[in-house]
Amino acid sequence: MELLTPGSGLLFWQFVVFIALVFLLGKMAWKPILSSLKEREDSIQTALDSAEKAKIEMASLKSDNEKLLKQAREERDIMLREARDAANRLHDQAKADAKKTADKIIEDAKAVINIEKQAALRDVRAQVATFSIEIAEKLIKKNLSTDKAQKEMVDGFIKDLKLN
């Protein structure tokens, strides 16, 4: 039964050595090892957390970007529409102005033409009257140069008068 009876020396040495080992390893091994492991765990955790945060930030940034892009696109559309409208307006106005000017020019021209026409007509009338008088004078002079012609003419007048 030697196997089951603990020897005093081994009991003593085991106690001393093991207690010493617990303290020495606790100070020199477990403390640095466990604190390093804890540090690493923490750093991994923070890395994971920050990665998650970055992911969320990226997503929000992306949605922000999209919003901005949409807004920009809308603004561009509005600007384009406005520009087109303005251009149209200008075009129309220019057209209208030009028409107006042209109309005015035409009217003025017409008026001038009318005036000139009237003037010309007046001249023509005056000249025709002059011509007529001259012709009539000449004719009279020629026709009444004889007595017979004169008589005939007087007769003609008288006939007319009778008829009236």
Add this chain to the structure above:
Amino acid sequence: MTVKTYPKKPFSSTKSAFLGLFITLLSGTFSASFAQEEALHDTTKVEIGKKEHTEEFNISEVIIEHVMDNHVWHFFEGHYGTLFLPVIVQTPERGLEIFSSRNFFDERHELIEYNGYKIEHNRIYLGENPVLDLSITKNVAMLFINAALLLLMLTSVARSYKKNAGKAPKGLQSFIEPIVLFVKNEIVKPNVGPKYQKFLPYLLTLFFFILFGNLLGLLPGSANLTGNIAVTLVLALITFVITNFNGNKAYWMHILWTPGVPLLLRIIILPVELIGIFTKPFSLTIRLFAAITAGHIVLLSLVGLTFVFHSWYVGVGSSIFVVFISLIELLVAGIQAYVFTLFSSLYIGMAIADHGHDHDH
């Protein structure tokens, strides 16, 4: 058990044959070297004791001698293969005395008396009185080797944590780290509870001490440290002391005046609970001691079969068995370290747990 004597069967003629067989078959494995040592051991003993042919080769004595503690450390047989360890004895008559255990052996390596001291059953007596023996025995030397190995290894790992701060572990560090994490996260944390940090250094040391003690014990020529009842007893007692010194009110209430139980039952339960305090370290002591010693005995018995039967075939067969049993022993080394640490954690956890919910069961 009878007084140790040397095996006397003469089979030195087969010595070289056995050696050759074992070396060829199993060189490189623990068991081969074990067997080889065994062979040397026995044959040399035979040469020494040739004059007493009448005594039988006693395998059980050889085995028991191997798993027991001793004042000398045999690597090879005879005076030259033996490491004589220091003997430290304390007696009321002579005080503290330190001398080499060489003095207990004569030139034929037979036990003799020295200066009034004598060794019987590995115990030292002065005359007829047992002495306080604090000798550096084979197991104490093994204990120093184990402790030194753990210190060197784990402090070097701790240094590499400082050196490799913030980097992935490498080398020895990556071997130790998973074990540390396993003990911390799988054994200590779930069983001790939220206040586990305080007990972690002790439980980690316990695990590594037992694990490496077990593994070193499997090496050829080494001592059966964790299979010695003194070693397991001290470990169990330390767990016992830690458990009961840290036990909170609820723990002691549970033992002394179990709540939620009728008065009559409480009186019956009280002695059961009191015995329970002591059965815990007792079971820890016996479990580790028995598991490791039994493993060694099985290995040695299988090796010994060859020498009992004097047959090549048995040698080959038992050697194959020894290889497999050695592999199982490697497994057992880990399992026993795990179990001892697990139960220590459990006992400590039970003593410090908040038992608030337990009052209504």
